[in-house]
Amino acid sequence: MGVAPYRSQLPVGRDGLTELLRAEFTKFRSIRGWVITLGVAALLIVAFAWVGSQEHTSSCAITPGSPSTCTSGVQPPVLGPGGEPVVDSFSFLHQPLIGNGSLSTQVTSLSEMTRSGNGPGTESGGQRHISVPWAKAGIIIKETTTQGSVYAAVMVTASHGVRMQYNYIHDTAGLPGAVSASSPRWLRITRVGNLITGYDSSDGVHWTKIGSVHLTGLAESVQAGLFVTSPANDVGSNSPCSGTCSDGLAATLATATFAQVHLAGDFPNRGWSSQVVGADTETYPTAQPAAPSWFRHSAGTFTISGSGDIAPQVAGDALNGSGDTDSLLASGAFGLIAVIVLTTLFITSEYRRGLIRTTLTASPRRGRALAAKAIVIGSVTFVTACIATAIAEALSRHELSINGNYVFPLSTTTAVRVAIGTGLLFAIAAVLVLAIGTLLRRSAGAVVTGIVAFVLPFILSHPLAPAAADWLFRVTPVAAFAIQDTLPRFAQVAGSYTMQNGYYPIEPWLGLGVLAGYAAVTFGAAVWTIRRRDV
Numbered sequence: 376m377g378v379a380p381y382r383s384q385l386p387v388g389r390d391g392l393t394e395l396l397r398a399e400f401t402k403f404r405s406i407r408g409w410v411i412t413l414g415v416a417a418l419l420i421v422a423f424a425w426v427g428s429q430e431h432t433s434s435c436a437i438t439p440g441s442p443s444t445c446t447s448g449v450q451p452p453v454l455g456p457g458g459e460p461v462v463d464s465f466s467f468l469h470q471p472l473i474g475n476g477s478l479s480t481q482v483t484s485l486s487e488m489t490r491s492g493n494g495p496g497t498e499s500g501g502q503r504h505i506s507v508p509w510a511k512a513g514i515i516i517k518e519t520t521t522q523g524s525v526y527a528a529v530m531v532t533a534s535h536g537v538r539m540q541y542n543y544i545h546d547t548a549g550l551p552g553a554v555s556a557s558s559p560r561w562l563r564i565t566r567v568g569n570l571i572t573g574y575d576s577s578d579g580v581h582w583t584k585i586g587s588v589h590l591t592g593l594a595e596s597v598q599a600g601l602f603v604t605s606p607a608n609d610v611g612s613n614s615p616c617s618g619t620c621s622d623g624l625a626a627t628l629a630t631a632t633f634a635q636v637h638l639a640g641d642f643p644n645r646g647w648s649s650q651v652v653g654a655d656t657e658t659y660p661t662a663q664p665a666a667p668s669w670f671r672h673s674a675g676t677f678t679i680s681g682s683g684d685i686a687p688q689v690a691g692d693a694l695n696g697s698g699d700t701d702s703l704l705a706s707g708a709f710g711l712i713a714v715i716v717l718t719t720l721f722i723t724s725e726y727r728r729g730l731i732r733t734t735l736t737a738s739p740r741r742g743r744a745l746a747a748k749a750i751v752i753g754s755v756t757f758v759t760a761c762i763a764t765a766i767a768e769a770l771s772r773h774e775l776s777i778n779g780n781y782v783f784p785l786s787t788t789t790a791v792r793v794a795i796g797t798g799l800l801f802a803i804a805a806v807l808v809l810a811i812g813t814l815l816r817r818s819a820g821a822v823v824t825g826i827v828a829f830v831l832p833f834i835l836s837h838p839l840a841p842a843a844a845d846w847l848f849r850v851t852p853v854a855a856f857a858i859q860d861t862l863p864r865f866a867q868v869a870g871s872y873t874m875q876n877g878y879y880p881i882e883p884w885l886g887l888g889v890l891a892g893y894a895a896v897t898f899g900a901a902v903w904t905i906r907r908r909d910v
Contacts, residue, residue, distance in 0.1 A: 465682075
């Protein structure tokens with residue numbers, strides 16, 4: 376004869392979710408130590424963000440809308456039209472253009488070299504042929520030769536075909552393929568007022584429009600001409616260099632050949648001026664040759680060599696200052712330790728004192744009782760982490776700025792995502808630790824397990840190679856910290872987008888999803904276990 380299943384004799388609604396939530400929240404706020412621990416977590420987030428920002432000091436004074444100044448010979452970052460840090464260094468053969476006009480040319484070759492290392496192919500003088508995908512050669516209309524001024528350019532690149540780029544952060548593709556004597560490219564750029572239009576052609580007869588852009592506030596008189604530049608190559612911090620390296624970046628040099636240069640419009644000088652823009656940069660390695668050796672003119676053909684880049688600067692050691700509030704991540708990790716301890720006590724204290732039997736007697740639906748605990752502890756940590764993160768973000772950015780560091784602009788949408796996302800990170804982490812505590816029923820084991828899951832990856836990431844560290848932040852619970860990623864990435868910059876430079880290897884919400892996956896599986900195991908074992 377079968378045994379009838381147990382049915383609670385409590386009045387309907389006594390163990391409903393609303394009553395359980397009220398009961399669990401009453402437990403939480405009644406124990407002063409738990410409330411204090413939650414406050415400590417908030418203080419740790421704010422305090423360590425402030426301390427971390429003090430470690431990044433610079434001798435520069437960087438004020439939006441005002442010229443940047445530095446002492447002790449340190450060069451301030453160059454800022455583009457939108458206030459973003461940029462690299463603006465290239466060889467420039469130019470003429471003034473008054474009003475409307477156009478410039479066209481044929482590019483027949485583009486080659487690159489580096490001055491670093493002694494590997495295969497190294498020539499005398501420490502040079503060797505390399506491939507720099509974003510080496511550029513083309514035609515440009517630039518308001519002035521001052522670094523950071525507005526511009527639009529049409530160019531060939533070493534590995535990305537023809538491009539039209541403007542104001543450093545914008546990029547549009549044209550004809551694909553590499554340029555060579557057997558496969559040249561014709562380029563054209565026109566100006567009508569503030570409207571700049573770029574064209575390309577494979578035969579010089581049939582032209583295709585790449586794109587148009589309005590350069591707001593463009594002056595009547597601009598500089599138009601030919602340019603060549605070649606970005607620094609990431610050779611690794613252990614690679615040998617010969618005076619043209621900075622933190623693993625080796626300066627490179629590109630050489631391009633231009634033919635059939637045609638000008639239309641008011642070019643009053645009718646003569647070329649040569650200039651190396653940004654040759655004195657200290658924050659980005661270049662290999663600019665001394666003038667006038669960087670260009671040759673013979674029978675209507677120009678051969679120009681150049682080094683540097685015309686592009687946005689990405690965060691890293693080459694950028695003066697920290698570049699971003701990376702201290703926020705460390706502060707979050709410290710605050711999370713306090714939450715791990717709090718959440719563990721929230722469940723294991725009931726096991727230690729035998730109160731879990733009372734809880735489950737009042738609510739025989741054990742899965743619902745555990746869910747109520749998860750909702751309460753997740754909610755209080757979410758609210759606390761949201762508020763603390765918003766304060767820490769604002770404080771850290773302020774301190775970094777007044778200490779002379781450049782801080783990347785932060786949109787309201789991104790700031791909200793960071794604050795709410797970090798709150799969700801803490802809430803999901805609390806649910807995960809609650810489940811671990813339910814499975815282990817011992818405070819020490821649950822705390823150690825939680826700390827190992829969330830702190831050990833940070834420790835291990837420092838001695839590991841960048842690729843290994845990136846994978847660590849893809850597959851472990853700390854992938855959720857990608858929700859704090861605020862640094863911009865640019866397809867036209869082959870930067871070192873690694874954790875060491877503040878870039879997460881996974882998308883923000885996807886990283887949070889990794890943590891949610893761990894929490895869902897562990898919480899499911901906890902519910903299954905608590906239903907089947909004697910408490």
